[in-house]
Amino acid sequence: MTIEITKPRRGRPPKNTTDNRDTRAELIRSGLEQLTESGFSASGIDPILKKVGVPKGSFYHYFSSKEAFGLAVIDSYANYFAHKLDTYLLDESYPALTRIANFVEDAKSGLAYHHFKRGCLIGNLGQEVDLLPESFRPILSHVFITWQNRIADCLELAKANHDLSQSANTEKLAEYFWIGWEGAVSRTRLTQNTTPIDNYFHHFMTGLPR
Amino acid sequence: MTIEITKPRRGRPPKNTTDNRDTRAELIRSGLEQLTESGFSASGIDPILKKVGVPKGSFYHYFSSKEAFGLAVIDSYANYFAHKLDTYLLDESYPALTRIANFVEDAKSGLAYHHFKRGCLIGNLGQEVDLLPESFRPILSHVFITWQNRIADCLELAKANHDLSQSANTEKLAEYFWIGWEGAVSRTRLTQNTTPIDNYFHHFMTGLPR
DNA sequence: AATTAATTAGACGATCGGTCTATTATATTG
């Protein structure tokens, strides 16, 4: 059952109405799909527009440039993903390391759901960062840092619970986690299965200092 | 001191001459630079041609299509890299695990030499494999396997020398190595330093079963 | 001399790129 896309009217929208579509949000959603699958520099805006039936003029009404659009998509995805991370990593019904494993399990099924055609937007963009507008670099770095901090906090909890050695450097381990994570997720595009993630995560966990 | 590029003559080259340029090889070299920095689908052939001053007609003389060219570049790079791996991993003046570390050191300086603008061609292409001609997928997978086998052989040697636990699964460990390696190399584009590789490799080594 | 082989040169025509002007419709103001 597909949701019917209403034909957009021209002109200023009426003041009190409940059925106006959120064109901006649809563009960001469509952009997320496209950029996640095909990257930024290899993606024109046409496929993004076509997916939600929005003309180019509307695009430039909502976003001053492709660059501004890209930043909006990154922001949207970073927030969504951080929220997802929190859902798992702050779930007090599990011990700290299990929380990480639960996140990994959920992420795996998400990747499979999209037939491994999507990786992680931030990882993808990080790979092509030299081709992107320079404004992207600090944003991408910052997103990675926020994610790393979340895993580091979780590892700190594992330390406090003696599931991890007291001498473990949680900051470095968190960075290590995301480095391997991005490498594994990237590999799933090639293998089209979860083997790389399984292998990587198994070794990550067994290699943790205890 | 730059090597002067001779202006190519038209027509069939003379039979006995020592100063004919190898246009095909130059195209492959230029393609390697371009594809490594910018990927396949985001790269047109114009910049590749411009770098070595070869007109398009010559390109299509030597390669039947952009796809065929891409495969030639992959083949060239895979051979070059395999040779480099062998140089280090078969160097009997060092113990097995040190050989891996020596390869890592050399690779790090190579990445720095290119200001971290190049990653690993195969890793880069693997990331955008869904955008590539379908012929690329099995080739890329095969290249990874040959690299993995080299590391696995080295780890087997470490096992034989009791530097590694006898129960270690060298095949899985070798896959793990390359997964993390590609993740780390990718991350260096963002950080523009070797920190990701240092961190990853430190944890890879300390996490090896002994 | 005619034919074949090997290489360079850039035209071709379609597509795509990001951007911008024009149009439309409603709200707000005097």
Added chain:
DNA sequence: CAATATAATAGACCGATCGTCTAATTAATT
């Protein structure tokens, strides 16, 4: 109520780029 401002859609714009292909050129071979 008319004029103005605001908010949104529509698609033209024009330059660049794309991969491909035909034409031209030169040497070797028959």
